[in-house]
Amino acid sequence: MPDFPAGFRWGVSTSAYQIEGATTVDGRGPSIWDTFAREPGRIVDGSTGDEACDHHHRYAEDTALLAGLGVSAYRFSISWPRIQPTGAGPALTAGLDFYDRLVDGLLAAGVDPVATLFHWDLPQALEDAGGWLNRDTAARFAEYADVTAARLGDRVKLWITLNEPFIHMSLGHGMGVHAPGRVLLFDAFPVAHHQLLGHGLAVAALRARTASPVAIANNYSPVRPAGDSDVDRAAAAAYDALHNRLFTDPLLGLGYPDAPGVDPTVVRDGDLDVIAAPIEVLGVNYYNPTGIRAPEEGSPLPFEIVPLDGYPRTAFDWPVAPDGLRELLLQLRDRYGDALPEIQVTESGCAYDDAPDAQGRVDDPERIAYLDGHVRAVHEAIGAGVPVTGYFVWSLLDNWEWAEGFTKRFGLVHVDYPTQRRTPKSSYAWFRDLVRR
Numbered sequence: 001m002p003d004f005p006a007g008f009r010w011g012v013s014t015s016a017y018q019i020e021g022a023t024t025v026d027g028r029g030p031s032i033w034d035t036f037a038r039e040p041g042r043i044v045d046g047s048t049g050d051e052a053c054d055h056h057h058r059y060a061e062d063t064a065l066l067a068g069l070g071v072s073a074y075r076f077s078i079s080w081p082r083i084q085p086t087g088a089g090p091a092l093t094a095g096l097d098f099y100d101r102l103v104d105g106l107l108a109a110g111v112d113p114v115a116t117l118f119h120w121d122l123p124q125a126l127e128d129a130g131g132w133l134n135r136d137t138a139a140r141f142a143e144y145a146d147v148t149a150a151r152l153g154d155r156v157k158l159w160i161t162l163n164e165p166f167i168h169m170s171l172g173h174g175m176g177v178h179a180p181g182r183v184l185l186f187d188a189f190p191v192a193h194h195q196l197l198g199h200g201l202a203v204a205a206l207r208a209r210t211a212s213p214v215a216i217a218n219n220y221s222p223v224r225p226a227g228d229s230d231v232d233r234a235a236a237a238a239y240d241a242l243h244n245r246l247f248t249d250p251l252l253g254l255g256y257p258d259a260p261g262v263d264p265t266v267v268r269d270g271d272l273d274v275i276a277a278p279i280e281v282l283g284v285n286y287y288n289p290t291g292i293r294a295p296e297e298g299s300p301l302p303f304e305i306v307p308l309d310g311y312p313r314t315a316f317d318w319p320v321a322p323d324g325l326r327e328l329l330l331q332l333r334d335r336y337g338d339a340l341p342e343i344q345v346t347e348s349g350c351a352y353d354d355a356p357d358a359q360g361r362v363d364d365p366e367r368i369a370y371l372d373g374h375v376r377a378v379h380e381a382i383g384a385g386v387p388v389t390g391y392f393v394w395s396l397l398d399n400w401e402w403a404e405g406f407t408k409r410f411g412l413v414h415v416d417y418p419t420q421r422r423t424p425k426s427s428y429a430w431f432r433d434l435v436r437r
């Protein structure tokens with residue numbers, strides 16, 4: 001592996017609902033994922049995040065795993081309904097206490113705490129009032145950022161406002177396969193705008209409480225047109241605008257792109273300035289490229305997603321394409337030029353059906369190959385002048401993978417859910433050795 005610049009941040013990521021469990025302790029309110037997971041047929045194995053990895057009780061053991069890994073940073077998310085059970089009003093001290101203990105434990109272990117404020121677990125009470133379709137949710141989000149940073153702002157080293165607002169809009173509100181399960185197709189645009197507005201308002205709230213840098217974590221997927229006909233290319237451009245530009249152009253001061261669904265009547269005077277508040281870091285979550293072709297006649301969508309041939313595939317059936325990460329990083333640099341802030345890859349990883357062998361070891365050579373390829377792609381992008389300063393593996397632990405329940409394992413550490421036993425996989429040792437070097 002080639003050398004990375006001194007000070008490059010190596011980390012791992014998780015999110016609250018996927019690992020914490022303990023959903024009814026300390027006054028925590030229900031979130032949209034508690035509700036959604038209970039609806040029949042929503043989660044492939046019928047499971048919920050009620051227990052997940054029991055991290056709320058085992059955070060000290062998990063912090064020791066981070067220390068053993070030697071990472072310089074840990075990206076976790078804060079559960080909004082632990083802080084404000086109904087999404088409004090004063091913060092619950094007991095809810096904040098948990099993150100306070102976690103943050104202090106990380107610092108004692110020499111690991112920088114990187115906190116995401118919203119990784120999809122909206123308080124159910126806010127959803128009942130319209131959720132992200134309701135403009136008021138943006139103001140509620142800024143208030144939550146304020147009360148959280150009032151307690152943790154002196155110790156969190158990087159704040160991330162939102163995780164993947166595109167996925168939350170498209171899977172949660174466009175297609176209805178994630179919480180809250182709305183099927184609005186392109187009428188979901190207000191969810192995009194109100195999340196971005198909430199981000200901008202939260203940036204201002206954070207600035208008043210902390211000197212630490214602020215970021216957002218966007219999901220990106222370089223688009224590969226299925227053919228070179230004009231119609232395939234137009235379809236690819238439409239998908240690219242939706243997935244890769246809708247949540248980045250306005251952040252970087254360019255306003256909304258010409259993407260399907262954009263409705264200017266939702267955007268009020270001054271909103272775009274709030275959204276374009278400067279941020280220090282752009283978080284990039286990358287898993288795979290997307291194949292696109294022109295839609296069949298009569299399709300409600302201006303594109304059709306098609307499988308990409310010729311790549312190895314993960315257990316999610318996603319193509320393994322490290323070259324897509326390099327391509328994406330170069331594309332961001334070419335697209336945004338000087339407006340592009342420093343980049344940290346805030347998620348990169350893969351699911352495989354990892355299981356312990358007779359000796360209890362978990363060997364995951366495919367994950368090592370995946371990570372090796374993606375880390376090299378980042379190195380190449382840095383060599384080509386893209387300002388990338390960090391790389392976080394998704395994920396520290398096997399965890400509750402949203403609509404896939406417990407059926408997809410992304411961890412460097414295997415979790416046996418009935419016993420909650422943690423077993424570092426061979427990829428854990430591989431990543432530890434990489435970080436050490």
Ligand code: BGC
Binds near residue numbers: 015163164167347394
């Ligand atoms: C999300 C994670 C998720 C991962 C793998 C990302 O879209 O931020 O929560 O587990 O992808 O699907």
